[in-house]
Amino acid sequence: MFQYILSRLLYTFPIAIGVSLIVFALVHLAPGDPLSAVMGEVDQTMIAEMRASFGYDKPLPLQYMTWLGSVASGELGYSLRSGQAVLEILLSAAANTIALGVLASLLGFSVGIAAGMFAGYRNGTWLDKVVSASAIAGVSMPHYWLAIVLVIVFSVEWGLLPAVGAGSASSMFSWESFQHMILPTIALSAIPCAIVARTTRACVMEILSMEFVEALRARGLSESRITLHVTRNALPTVLAVMGLQFANLLGGSILVETVFAWPGTGSVLNQAIFDRDIPVLQGTILLLAMFFVVTNLVIDILQTWADPRVSRH
Amino acid sequence: MSQASSAPLVEVDDLCVRFVGPDATVSAVNGVSFALAPGEVLGILGESGSGKSVTLRALMRLLPHRKTRMDGRITIAGHDILRLDAQALARVRGPVVAMVFQEPMTALDPVFTIGQQIAEAIRTHESIDGVAARRRALELLELVQIPSAARRLDAYPHQLSGGLRQRAMIAIALACRPSVLLADEPTTALDATVQIQILLLLRTLQRELGMAMIFVTHDLGVAAEVSHRVAVMYAGRFVETGHVNDVVKRPSHPYTQGLLGSTVHGVAKGTKLSTIPGAPPNLARLPEGCSFAPRCGYAQQACRVAVPAQVEEGGTSGVPHLTRCVRVQASSAACGTTVPTTA
Incomplete structure (x- = not known):
C-alpha cells in the first residue's frame, strides 16, 4: 500500500507540469494586452517599458520557464492592479472557498447518500419516485438561479439570513460567519447532493439485485448487517463521484460566489479575468488545478483501500 | 439434533410457490411434498425453469417476499419455516439449514475476505471472539481441503480460482454445522475436472458430518453420484x-x-x-x-x-x-x- 501511494505521488509530478503548461498557455493565448487593459490609453513607449519590466517582451517559452521557476520557489508574483502579493490574495480567497466547499460537501453528501440509500432500498415505491424526481431537478437546476431564489426568499422576503459577503467577524468559526455561509452552502450543495443521490440509488439497486445479498441472508445475517455489506460494496463508486464533486466545490463557483459576493477563489478569478491581471489569473488557475490533482490522488488512494479488486500495481 | 434418526428432518407438504407480478402470476412450484431423514441425500433433477431452485430457496424462505406467495407447510428440525418471524428465521439460516450456491463468484461478497465472511457467519450465531472465529474459519478451510489455508483466509474472492471459491462457499455454508445442506447446482459453473472434485468433497463432507443434503442439478450423472433418492421435477x-x-x-x-x-454420453459418433x-x-x-x-x-x-x-x-x-x-x-x-x- 505504501509503495502504491509513493508511486502515485511520483505520477502527480508530470501531471502538475502539464497542468502548469496549459495554464500558462491559456492565459497567454487569450486575446487582449494586459498592460493596456490596466493602464488604459497611455504613451506607447511607456507601455513598452512596463512590458519589459514585467518580462512580457521575452519569448513565451522563456517567460514560462521564469514563471515556473518562481512558482516552484513559492513566488507567484504581484497583482498588476493592486500590487498585492498573489499568494496573499489566494490564501485568503482559498480559505473562504474551502470553508464553503467543505460545508456544502458535508450537507450535499450526507443528504444525497441518505436519500439514495432510501430510494435504492424502496425501489419503485412513491418515495423512490420523489427522490429520483428531486435528483433530476437538482441536477438540471442552475445553481446561480437557486442562489438568487434563496436570497429573495430568505434575505429579501423573510429577512432571516444575510444575503451577501462573509461578514465582518475576524474568525471564520463565529456565528456571524456561519450565518453568512448558510445560503451559499445550500446553493452549492444542490448539484453534488443530486448527483450523489442518483449514484447511490443506482449503486444500491444494482448491489441488492446481486446474488451475494441473497447468500448473506442465507447465512442468517441480520438486515442491518446486510445493509453494512451493501454500503461497503457501494462505497468505491460513490467515493469516486464524491471525490469529483468535492474537487469541483473546492474550485469554487464563479456564479454562486458572485451572487453572494463571497470573497472566494471564484470571485478572485472573475475579477482577474476582467482586469487581465495575469499573475493573479495564472496563480488562481494553477491553485485550482492543483486542488483537482491532489483530490484525485486522494480519491485514487481511498479507492484502492475501499475496493480490493482495484489493482495496486 | 434431538431427533431420532427415523423421524424426518425435513418435511415438505404440498408446497406451492407463485410469483405475483403486475401482468401474470407464475406458478413455479405446484404441490411438492417430500420428507428427508437425517443424513439422507435427495437429488432434485430437472431442466432450467422446472422449479427446482425455487423449491430449494423456498426451504430457506430466500425468495423476495413482496412478490412471492407460498402455501403448504415446510418443517425443518421442528421449525415451521413458513410461519417463523424474521429473527427466528435468521436463527435457522446457518445452524439448521445452509445453502451452497451455483455461482461462487457472484454469491460471495467481493469486498470482504474469505476469512472475514466465514468468521462473520460464525459470530452471527455464536458468541465467540474474533480470534476464535478466525481459528474456526481456518479449520473450515482445511476441512474443505483448500491448500495453504492460512494464506487463503486473507484472500478476496476474486483472488481465488473457481474451484477454490466454491470450496470457500462450502466452508461458509458449513460454518455453523447445519443439519441440512442445500446445494443449488454447486458444480454447474465449474470446469469439468473441478466439478468432480467438488462433488466428491460434498459427498465426503455429507457422510463425515452426517448432514442431510438436498442436491439440485440438471445433470443426471451428478444426481446419481451423490443421491440416495432422486426426484425428477x-x-x-x-x-x-x-x-x-x-x-x-x-x-x-x-x-x-x-x-x-x-x-451426449455413450452415443456412437454420427448418430x-x-x-x-x-x-x-x-x-x-x-x-x-x-x-x-x-x-x-x-x-x-x-x-x-x-x-x-x-x-x-x-x-x-x-x-x-x-x-x-x-x-x-x-x-x-x-x-x-x-x-x-x-x-
Whole structure:
C-alpha cells in the first residue's frame, strides 16, 4: 500500500507540469494586452517599458520557464492592479472557498447518500419516485438561479439570513460567519447532493439485485448487517463521484460566489479575468488545478483501500 | 439434533410457490411434498425453469417476499419455516439449514475476505471472539481441503480460482454445522475436472458430518453420484421419485425417459442425439392435467383432464418408486426401455 501511494505521488509530478503548461498557455493565448487593459490609453513607449519590466517582451517559452521557476520557489508574483502579493490574495480567497466547499460537501453528501440509500432500498415505491424526481431537478437546476431564489426568499422576503459577503467577524468559526455561509452552502450543495443521490440509488439497486445479498441472508445475517455489506460494496463508486464533486466545490463557483459576493477563489478569478491581471489569473488557475490533482490522488488512494479488486500495481 | 434418526428432518407438504407480478402470476412450484431423514441425500433433477431452485430457496424462505406467495407447510428440525418471524428465521439460516450456491463468484461478497465472511457467519450465531472465529474459519478451510489455508483466509474472492471459491462457499455454508445442506447446482459453473472434485468433497463432507443434503442439478450423472433418492421435477411438480437405481435404470415417467435419452454420453459418433421435442410449458399458463402432456409421445385424453396421482410401483431399500403418469396405472410392469423421443 505504501509503495502504491509513493508511486502515485511520483505520477502527480508530470501531471502538475502539464497542468502548469496549459495554464500558462491559456492565459497567454487569450486575446487582449494586459498592460493596456490596466493602464488604459497611455504613451506607447511607456507601455513598452512596463512590458519589459514585467518580462512580457521575452519569448513565451522563456517567460514560462521564469514563471515556473518562481512558482516552484513559492513566488507567484504581484497583482498588476493592486500590487498585492498573489499568494496573499489566494490564501485568503482559498480559505473562504474551502470553508464553503467543505460545508456544502458535508450537507450535499450526507443528504444525497441518505436519500439514495432510501430510494435504492424502496425501489419503485412513491418515495423512490420523489427522490429520483428531486435528483433530476437538482441536477438540471442552475445553481446561480437557486442562489438568487434563496436570497429573495430568505434575505429579501423573510429577512432571516444575510444575503451577501462573509461578514465582518475576524474568525471564520463565529456565528456571524456561519450565518453568512448558510445560503451559499445550500446553493452549492444542490448539484453534488443530486448527483450523489442518483449514484447511490443506482449503486444500491444494482448491489441488492446481486446474488451475494441473497447468500448473506442465507447465512442468517441480520438486515442491518446486510445493509453494512451493501454500503461497503457501494462505497468505491460513490467515493469516486464524491471525490469529483468535492474537487469541483473546492474550485469554487464563479456564479454562486458572485451572487453572494463571497470573497472566494471564484470571485478572485472573475475579477482577474476582467482586469487581465495575469499573475493573479495564472496563480488562481494553477491553485485550482492543483486542488483537482491532489483530490484525485486522494480519491485514487481511498479507492484502492475501499475496493480490493482495484489493482495496486 | 434431538431427533431420532427415523423421524424426518425435513418435511415438505404440498408446497406451492407463485410469483405475483403486475401482468401474470407464475406458478413455479405446484404441490411438492417430500420428507428427508437425517443424513439422507435427495437429488432434485430437472431442466432450467422446472422449479427446482425455487423449491430449494423456498426451504430457506430466500425468495423476495413482496412478490412471492407460498402455501403448504415446510418443517425443518421442528421449525415451521413458513410461519417463523424474521429473527427466528435468521436463527435457522446457518445452524439448521445452509445453502451452497451455483455461482461462487457472484454469491460471495467481493469486498470482504474469505476469512472475514466465514468468521462473520460464525459470530452471527455464536458468541465467540474474533480470534476464535478466525481459528474456526481456518479449520473450515482445511476441512474443505483448500491448500495453504492460512494464506487463503486473507484472500478476496476474486483472488481465488473457481474451484477454490466454491470450496470457500462450502466452508461458509458449513460454518455453523447445519443439519441440512442445500446445494443449488454447486458444480454447474465449474470446469469439468473441478466439478468432480467438488462433488466428491460434498459427498465426503455429507457422510463425515452426517448432514442431510438436498442436491439440485440438471445433470443426471451428478444426481446419481451423490443421491440416495432422486426426484425428477417438471413444471413445478415431482413427476417421479424413487431410489437412484429405480429411477435411473427403470424410469417410468416419459419425461424421465426423455431426460435419460438426451445425453451426449455413450452415443456412437454420427448418430443423431435424441432430444425431448417442444419446450417446457409457460408457468404463467399451465395446461390442465399433466404438464408434460403437450410434449409427450404417449399422451392420451386422460392426461389432459387432471393431474395424474402419484402411483407406487415397488421400490428399493424402503424407498418407494412413485410416478405421476396415467400409463403407470395401466401397466405397472412397463420398464420404459423405448424412449418416446424423436431426433
